[in-house]
Amino acid sequence: MTFDPTEKQAEILRIVFNTADEGRFVSLEELRAKLSYGSKVSQSAVNCSVRFLVIREMVEMVYGSHYGPFVQGRKGYVKPTPAAYRRFKPPQQALEI
Numbered sequence: 001m002t003f004d005p006t007e008k009q010a011e012i013l014r015i016v017f018n019t020a021d022e023g024r025f026v027s028l029e030e031l032r033a034k035l036s037y038g039s040k041v042s043q044s045a046v047n048c049s050v051r052f053l054v055i056r057e058m059v060e061m062v063y064g065s066h067y068g069p070f071v072q073g074r075k076g077y078v079k080p081t082p083a084a085y086r087r088f089k090p091p092q093q094a095l096e097i
Helices: 007-021 028-034 043-055 082-088
Strands: 059-063 076-080
Touching: 007 028, 007 043, 007 059, 007 076, 007 082, 028 043, 028 076, 043 059
Parallel strands: none
Antiparallel strands: 059 076
16 A cells, blocks of 8 residues: 655654654644644644554554553554554665775
C-alpha cells in the first residue's frame, strides 16, 4: 500500500518523529499544541487525522505512562511504527572508505 501524506499529515508525522527522537511519545494534547494550525482545529479533528494514520499503519496509539494497551481513562500517546520509519526515515547508507 502506498501512502503519500497531505501537508497536515506530514506535519503530524514530523512532530511524532521529532518527539520519538527525544526518547518519548507525543500525547494527543501535546500534538495539537505543537501543530502550526493547532489553534484553528478541534481536538476531534486531530484525533481523526491520527486515526487515519493508524489505519495507514504509520502510527499507533499507546496509553498511560508506561505506554501500554488501551485502558479507559489513560492518556493516549502517538508512536511511529516501524513501517513509518522505513517509509519516511530510512537508515543512512554507510560511507565506504
